[in-house]
Amino acid sequence: MKPMILLVDDEAMLREVIGDVLVKEGFVCIPSANGPDAMRLIDAGPYKFDLLLSDVKMPGAIDGLEVAERFKAKYPEGAVILLSGYIDEKAAASLSRDRVRVLQKPLRAQELLDAVKEALALASVMSEGSNVTPLDPNSPRSQ
Numbered sequence: 001m002k003p004m005i006l007l008v009d010d011e012a013m014l015r016e017v018i019g020d021v022l023v024k025e026g027f028v029c030i031p032s033a034n035g036p037d038a039m040r041l042i043d044a045g046p047y048k049f050d051l052l053l054s055d056v057k058m059p060g061a062i063d064g065l066e067v068a069e070r071f072k073a074k075y076p077e078g079a080v081i082l083l084s085g086y087i088d089e090k091a092a093a094s095l096s097r098d099r100v101r102v103l104q105k106p107l108r109a110q111e112l113l114d115a116v117k118e119a120l121a122l123a124s125v126m127s128e129g130s131n132v133t134p135l136d137p138n139s140p141r142s143q
Contacts, residue, residue, distance in 0.1 A: 003120050004028045004047055008038040008054035008067055009083070018053070021109045022116070035062025042070050049075055051120055056084040056102075068100060079119035083107070 005027050009015045015031050022029040030047055032038040035058055041047065052071040054064040068080045080100040101119055103112065 002026055002028045003050040004030065005051045005053055005116070006030050006032060006038060006041060006047070006049045006071070008032045008035070008052070008058070008064065010034055010055060010058040014055075018112065021112060022053075025113055025116075027116070034058055034060055035064070035067050036060065038062075038067045039070055042067070042074050049078060050123065051079040051081065051116065053081045053116070054083065056082050072100075077123055079123035081115055081119055 005022055007015060007019055007022070007029050008031075009018070010033055012033070015033065019029045019031050030041065030045075030049075032041055038054065039062060042049070049071070052068060052075075054067050056064040058064060064082050064084075068082060071078060071080060082100060082102050083105055084102060085105045101115055103115055
């Protein structure tokens with residue numbers, strides 16, 4: 001089953017370009033133009049999302065941070081990547097403790113795809129509840 005991504009951005013052209021990049025890579029991408037619409041899709045939509053990819057700053061009362069909180073409440077095993085033209089280092093460090101990745105706009109397609117694949121892989125490992133740790137490069141099993 002292909003991973004399902006909720007893409008939230010108020011800029012239509014950016015939403016379309018990012019969506020195309022994700023679909024061409026084999027992901028299912030459900031677009032949303034704003035925070036309230038994203039909240040409806042999270043709460044009552046017919047989807048089971050694996051990853052939220054959201055702009056931080058959007059017009060209206062609901063921003064990307066609030067969408068991320070709701071997403072994590074409904075999909076605790078899900079991955080979250082936030083996109084921002086500007087986010088201060090303190091906020092980014094706080095978010096990373098909550099397993100939320102922040103990518104700085106503008107970004108290259110490959111940078112986005114690498115972040116999405118990494119976030120989904122980490123979420124998969126975390127949801128399995130395994131105690132997977134990277135192999136020590138000096139151990140006999142990794143040589």
